Amino acid sequence: MNCPNCGAPVETGEVFCKNCGAQLSSAAAKTTKPANPAAVPVAIPSQYKPLGAWAYVGYSLLFSIPFVGLICLLIFTFNDKNLNRRSYARSYWCALLLALIIAIVLVVIGFATNSMDEIMDVLNQIQALYS
Numbered sequence: 001m002n003c004p005n006c007g008a009p010v011e012t013g014e015v016f017c018k019n020c021g022a023q024l025s026s027a028a029a030k031t032t033k034p035a036n037p038a039a040v041p042v043a044i045p046s047q048y049k050p051l052g053a054w055a056y057v058g059y060s061l062l063f064s065i066p067f068v069g070l071i072c073l074l075i076f077t078f079n080d081k082n083l084n085r086r087s088y089a090r091s092y093w094c095a096l097l098l099a100l101i102i103a104i105v106l107v108v109i110g111f112a113t114n115s116m117d118e119i120m121d122v123l124n125q126i127q128a129l130y131s
């Protein structure tokens with residue numbers, strides 16, 4: 001096969017002429033392109049591979065294991081092999097922080113109500129002494 005522009009011999013399958021740079025066999029190049037680009041499966045880099053719903057369930061269960069889960073959570077928080085997993089690990093810290101705040105609030109309320117009961121007991125005892 002020869003280049004239609006300059007006539008130099010070109011190998012079949014080449015898209016551009018090595019001699020003049022003209023585009024070769026534009027018809028053949030077009031047919032290799034699919035008619036519907038949306039139908040083409042896009043190769044997603046492994047870094048951006050989406051996680052399925054069950055993967056999130058699995059990671060949630062993994063993170064909730066005492067000690068081992070915390071180590072896994074730390075690893076996934078800083079490991080960027082899969083950015084979706086890293087984001088989920090980071091969001092899990094927000095859930096842990098929220099749980100910690102709720103726990104602290106409950107403990108504080110518990111101490112406050114206990115000490116109030118003690119104060120009321122002392123006041124009642126004092127009142128009982130003088131009545």
Ligand SMILES: [Zn+2]
Pocket residue numbers: 003004005006007008017018019020021022
């Ligand atoms: Zn040419």
